[in-house]
Amino acid sequence: MVRRLVDRFYDLMDSDAAYAALRGLHAHDLAPMRDSLTSFLTAWLGGPRDWFEQRPGACIMSAHAKIAITPQTADEWVRAISRALADVGIENPAREMIGVAFARMAQGMAMR
Ligand code: HEM
Structure with a gap:
């Protein structure tokens, strides 16, 4: 389920102009991001903690410290993941x- 969510998220980001500014921040090849976000969310949801074990001392905020995140790109991130959550059928x-x-x-990342 996490992998399906992440794949939908990056497929949307890669194909819909509504997320163009966000796409522009990312490398051409999204495959490493598909693996990394899947691994992070697996740990964040209480599963195996490989993402943290492979990055001693890392946190998700520090992973974004050098990325110039604006309110617009943060908003694109939230809208794309919200749409992906609905598309893969995660229920309320x-x-x-x-x-x-x-x-x-995302709001915290955009404020720094
Ligand atoms: C505020 C909006 C956000 C923007 C604009 C953003 C953008 C980015 C960018 C540009 C990268 C590097 C991509 C590359 O190297 O190709 C990245 C990495 C990453 N982002 Fe975000 N991100 C945002 C929010 C989030 C949130 C909320 C999460 C977690 C729920 C997240 C999880 C990750 C992960 C796991 C990585 C990879 C880090 C690593 O491999 O060490 N991002 N992000």
């Missing part, structure tokens, strides 16, 4: 709770 209330948590993280 889980969908809304996860969506709110993602929006908070």
